[in-house]
Amino acid sequence: MADTTSAAARARKQIEFYFSDSNLPRDKYLLNLTAQNSDGFVPLEELAKFKRVQQMGLDNEALAAALGESDALVVSDDGKNVRRAQPLPAKLDIDERSIYAKGFVRDGEVTTIESITELFAEHGKVLSVRLRRTPQTHLFKGSAFVEFATVDEAKAIIAKEIRAAPELEPLAMEMKLDYLTRARAKKIERRNASKAAAAPPTEEAIAAEVAAEIAAFDVIPGCVVHVTELASEGISREDMLPIFRAYGDVQRVDFSRGQTEGYIRFAAPVAAAAVADLSTDDTKRTLADKVFAVAVVDGEAETKYWHGVVEARVRGRISRMGAKGIQHAAPKRKAEDDAAAGDDGAAPAKKQKTLDGEAAATAEAPAASE
Numbered sequence: 001m002a003d004t005t006s007a008a009a010r011a012r013k014q015i016e017f018y019f020s021d022s023n024l025p026r027d028k029y030l031l032n033l034t035a036q037n038s039d040g041f042v043p044l045e046e047l048a049k050f051k052r053v054q055q056m057g058l059d060n061e062a063l064a065a066a067l068g069e070s071d072a073l074v075v076s077d078d079g080k081n082v083r084r085a086q087p088l089p090a091k092l093d094i095d096e097r098s099i100y101a102k103g104f105v106r107d108g109e110v111t112t113i114e115s116i117t118e119l120f121a122e123h124g125k126v127l128s129v130r131l132r133r134t135p136q137t138h139l140f141k142g143s144a145f146v147e148f149a150t151v152d153e154a155k156a157i158i159a160k161e162i163r164a165a166p167e168l169e170p171l172a173m174e175m176k177l178d179y180l181t182r183a184r185a186k187k188i189e190r191r192n193a194s195k196a197a198a199a200p201p202t203e204e205a206i207a208a209e210v211a212a213e214i215a216a217f218d219v220i221p222g223c224v225v226h227v228t229e230l231a232s233e234g235i236s237r238e239d240m241l242p243i244f245r246a247y248g249d250v251q252r253v254d255f256s257r258g259q260t261e262g263y264i265r266f267a268a269p270v271a272a273a274a275v276a277d278l279s280t281d282d283t284k285r286t287l288a289d290k291v292f293a294v295a296v297v298d299g300e301a302e303t304k305y306w307h308g309v310v311e312a313r314v315r316g317r318i319s320r321m322g323a324k325g326i327q328h329a330a331p332k333r334k335a336e337d338d339a340a341a342g343d344d345g346a347a348p349a350k351k352q353k354t355l356d357g358e359a360a361a362t363a364e365a366p367a368a369s370e
Contacts, residue, residue, distance in 0.1 A: 008066035011056040015047060016072045019084045021092055022128035022147050034083065041081035094147055097127075099154050100179035102143035103171040104164045111164070116144055119164060123157050125149040145176055201318055201326055209318070209326050210311045219306050222269030223251075224297040228261040231288035239287055240264070247274035263297065263305065271296045 017023055024031055034040045044060050044067075047053055058066065064079040074085050104111040113129045120126050128147040131140055148154045158173040201209075225244070237253040240262070244250050248270040255262030266274070275294045278284050282291045297305055318326065 007056045007058055008062065011053060011058055011063055012066045012070050012073075014052050014056075015067060015082070016070055017128070018047070018050070019073060019082075020127070021089065022094060024084070024088060025092060025094075037081070037083075040083040040087070041076055042083065043081055045080070047082065093151070094128075095176050095180070096151050097149065097154050098145050098147040098176035099158050099173050100143065100176050101146055101162075101171045101173045103169055104140075104142050104144065105168070106140050106142045108140045111140060111142075116146065116164075119162065120146055120148075120157065123160060123162070124153040198322065200322060205326060206315065206318055210314045213310050213314055214307050217306065217310055219303060220269060221298065221302060222271050222296065223266045224302060224305055225264040225266075225271045225274055226261070226295045226297050226301075227255070227264060227292055228295070229290070229293045230260045230262070231290040231292075232258060232260050234288040243278075243284065243287075244274060247277070 018027065018030055024034070030042065033042045033046060044063055048058075048060055048063060053063070056063075061079070064075050064082075067073050067082050068075045068079075070085075072085055073082050075082050101116075104116070111131070113131060116129045116131075117126045120129075125148060126146060127149060130145045130147075132143045132145065133140055148157065154175065158175060161170045162173070163170050227240070236257060237255055240253055240255065241250060244253075244264045244266075247266070249267040250264060251267045252265040253262060254265065264271075264274075275296050278294050285291050285294065
């Protein structure tokens with residue numbers, strides 16, 4: 001035979017909580033039901049549908065009898081409806097009387113509203129416990145808000161050392177309002193950081209990024225030929241490629257239609273050999289019925305050229321990626337540095353990216369990095 005007396009007491013306590021100052025203002029569904037009746041009555045048959053009430057196993061008649069013994073609730077004369085004995089106060093100080101507590105076992109089978117209530121009942125009158133859960137998964141986060149009868153009671157409790165279990169560390173506790181203030185400040189900080197990361201980089205930041213990449217860039221000399229005295233019309237990059245491919249892998253032709261000069265960038269230092277051979281035969285240097293001039297780019301001109309290549313690459317990357325294109329703003333974390341070392345702790349062979357994104361060891365004379 002079911003223990004109806006115990007079930008009646010549990011049902012009464014549960015429904016008293018539903019109508020309490022702690023819950024009713026937050027319970028939109030129940031609050032809406034009270035608003036549908038001028039006296040604030042709610043049909044018992046509606047309350048009987050609530051999951052926790054269903055677990056008590058009481059019919060509506062037994063439920064009405066149980067609630068009839070409550071000082072906080074009033075049952076209608078026909079036994080079919082129930083309301084609060086007193087109206088909701090105009091001002092509630094629930095948050096002022098509540099604490100934030102963290103450090104509970106995250107297993108929902110171990111930590112329950114009942115277990116937390118029992119834990120804090122030794123130190124004060126617990127009016128409500130709200131387990132904090134993740135929004136998407138609804139998994140228990142290991143923390144809770146606990147409401148007490150008075151502010152002084154709540155303040156006294158956070159000064160104590162309380163453990164959820166003997167083997168656990170003491171709970172981290174603070175007043176709920178202090179926690180909410182701190183949490184809001186962190187949220188604003190994260191939002192501002194996110195906005196800053198999404199904002200276009202300043203010219204100063206771009207210049208710093210260019211300088212950092214230039215400082216890390218090693219020029220491989222002898223890869224660039226300067227082409228001048230080109231016909232101003234009728235020439236394209238495709239026209240120039242066959243001439244220079246005869247001397248090596250052409251990595252890039254820096255030239256646009258209508259220009260009278262450009263640069264041929266080889267993947268290896270063959271510029272001198274190309275210029276020497278082309279200079280011996282005007283027919284090899286003729287495009288659109290005009291003989292053009294060639295010269296090896298070296299010295300300061302070569303440095304300036306490569307610095308321009310690096311800057312164009314950086315600005316292009318930032319144009320595509322925004323602030324995420326800034327790659328030298330912070331040093332690598334130690335874990336990344338360790339991962340970059342070999343099994344014996346020695347750094348791996350230095351590599352340099354080619355213009356088409358492939359990597360090659362510098363000992364093999366790769367194409368210069370762009």
